[in-house]
Amino acid sequence: MEEKKMSHMKSVLFLSVLAAVPLVSANAATTYAVGWCEPGLPSFETITEALGATPAPTVVEVCPGTYNEQVVITNAVALEGISVGDSAQAIIAVPSGGLAANATTDSGQSVAAQVWVDSASGEVKLTNVTVDATGNNVPSGTDIVGVFFQNSPGTVSHFTIQNQNGNGSGVGIWLEGGSANPSVNVEDTNLQAFDDEGMVAETNSSTSELTATITGNQLTALPNSISTGIDLVGGLTATVSGNLITVGSGTGVAIDGGHGSVSKNTVLNTPAGIDLETDGVSVTSNTVYNTLGGYGIGIIANSAVAPVTGNTVAQSPFGILFECNAGGNVHSNTILDAVIGLYQVPIGAVGANTYYNVGTVNGGGC
């Protein structure tokens, strides 16, 4: 009986010790704060200091404020802007003197990245931060990039990325795959005032070395810049859906490589809505509106294989351009209000599409 009592007391003591001393566990969160809004956490003046602290953080909470720095992330971490009092705006801005080139792409292109996720072995999650490149002062020859995921997996959500412009090579988000074959999601993010590309997803491989899921974002280029909203290049697997894209003078979605789907996006006020230049990506159920006057084109379908179906093209001088290549793979689309519905169509190669208020349904051209 006494032995049982002792044993019970030992158990209680052991549990008390467990409660008092945190276990060293691989799953324990190490959370730091940036700024002084979270006095209960170890706090740092800059994001860079917090990310570089020991032990390495698993979560970095960024207080509202402006942080003039270029951030490099090499470990798995969640970086999230938080709301304090009456503000929910943490801004990563340009350091005094401008941005410096700090990275190189797989094709050797010099990059000045504001947030560079560099070969992180685990997931990097970025949430609720504004990345603003105003005053970047980057000379031509170097790309200005808001967020650069390089051979790293993770997620970008509810970011605002803006003003990557000035030298004609501004990119909002650049997703580059690699040997780690990472998966990256970009969702519910606002990219605006870029002067080259809103988002690039690319590899230099012929096989897929990147899975990119790009959903629910808004993209607007710098007015009068010749830009691309979303560009898919090289060996990758892409899902691009539910994005709202306004470019002004360029292309909404350029599909130059990869496999996957581009669906349910809305592209408006853009001279070329969607440009399909590969066989592996389907283009379905998108809405392309107002490709502007002159030679605006709703969809360029330069593939005889990839499905181009169920899209709606409205108010476009040219509805769908077949490039003398596409054929029966282009069907079940609706074209409303176009000067020419289909153009450069190989003879006898037209699938069934629907036309309303179209001056010339099939403009031939081959």
Add this chain to the structure above:
Amino acid sequence: MTRTKTLLFALALGVQVPLASAKITYAVGTCEPKFPSYPTISAAVGATPPPNVVEVCPGTYNEQVVITTAMTVEGISLNNSTQAIIAVPSGGLVNNTGEGAVQLLVQNVSGEVNVSNLTVDAAGNNTGLPIGVMFQNSSGTMSHLTVQNQSGSGFGIGVFLEGGSANPSVTLENSNVQAFDYEGIAVGTFPGPSELTATVKGNFVGPGTGSNFPTGIVLQPGTTPFISGNLITGGSIGSTGISINDTEGGSISKNTIVSEVFYGIVVLSGNTPVSSNIIYNSTYASYSNYGDGLAVWSSVPSVTGNTIVAVGTGIDLICRASANVHSNTIQDAPGGLWDVPFGDPANTFYSVGTIRGTEYVGGCD
């Protein structure tokens, strides 16, 4: 003998004497020689007996058309074109209603009027009050129309849906309304109980032109509106996406509103809920009533589940709305909620400089 007589009688009925229920189809233009054909739409719709269907061949018809009986008017495809255009007559448009000069007027019709696949173009209208299409106290459906260039004086309207004593139901769908300089789609009747059910869905509206505060969709009193799935674009000075004034029931949902300089949606009064719309890039100015995603002047209608991105102010509650505005997401705005009279309505904010602010000294007190 009796059987033979019956057969002959039936043949006579079928071949020589149209039954009362037989469909009467006319053509406009010369592309359908099997039908009685007329050179103008007005001649076809006014012919005797009145038609059930008028098929309009591709071409341009310079006229103002008035429809007073139930029928279907549809543009058809011929060879390589599907474009029948109602254009302005020589000398311009003339006023044919108290509201203005209507290009295609459907007036006090007792049955359904269905109109599809036509372009109504007011270029060169030379009038102060151009209106592309007007349904006046009449029921029916408009689909796949292109209505454009109702502009010039600052009071051009693309499509005008007006109710009345017949309490009509009208649907406008999958159409493109552009280059108006006052209102893209106007819906309304007189103050009081609803005398119009208007369904406006899947349309492209805008951008408007000029500086007289062009608005994509205007909803006025005496209306039950169902407005959904429209893509509304602005860009003109002082433009607004949807304006809601004293409407009764219905819903405003799942519309996408882009680049409206003034307001994405302004709720003045009524009880029509506003939900699940996307408002993007309304950026005239910040910290003021300009460049608002939503402006809500009433505590009555629910305003929920909307996503508002890249605006000057997310939602301006004008010191009037509050608990009815919740579960919205505001991203990228200098101001999140403005002039909140009381309480702390639960919404979600990302990259918002000031979540709750006011332009009045002392707030809403």
